[in-house]
Amino acid sequence: DAKTTQPTSMDCAEGRAANLPCNHSTISGNEYVYWYRQIHSQGPQYIIHGLKNNETNEMASLIITEDRKSSTLILPHATLRDTAVYYCIVAGGDKIIFGKGTRLHILP
């Protein structure tokens, strides 16, 4: 079973930052937070992951709270191509289980 809770859907205006929240209150010390996204009819695509420090790459930033019970994925300048389902996953060196994710709509 997925160990995370995400909103079902969110809207964001094009050009603005998209902030996608995720709750993972039962996360264990050795578990990482992963984010993937799935654009319509394609396979999921890895975005970013982290343990406890904030992480940034060319796609996004990941902010993890100090108690590690929640995190936020930030897409700094959302474009229409960022419309997708975003999955927050907690995994500890084991199989990766996907939940329902957040459907992000980028509005022109």
Added chain:
Amino acid sequence: DAGVIQSPRHEVTEMGQEVTLRCKPISGHDYLFWYRQTMMRGLELLIYFNNNVPIDDSGMPEDRFSAKMPNASFSTLKIQPSEPRDSAVYFCASSLSISTNTGELFFGEGSRLTVL
């Protein structure tokens, strides 16, 4: 690298027929995963392999489903006999490891199966 390659991309078959889906993982990846996606159940992990050996098949729905990995560059998912409720998109993914620090999954484009 060409990425994870799946075939066929689309298959339409009749109930009772055998279906074989194929996957070629990224060269050098030690882990291979089969997922199934439907509107009702989302993305479900069916089975995964490490170094060609099945590690966890607890997600395989029933005995009609079987998966093999005869070598490091090829895996099959077979459904025999197929039923309409097996209609779904089947994804294959590979990974260098499942270490929490390097366990990024690379997905193929999926095989869309329709069983009439």
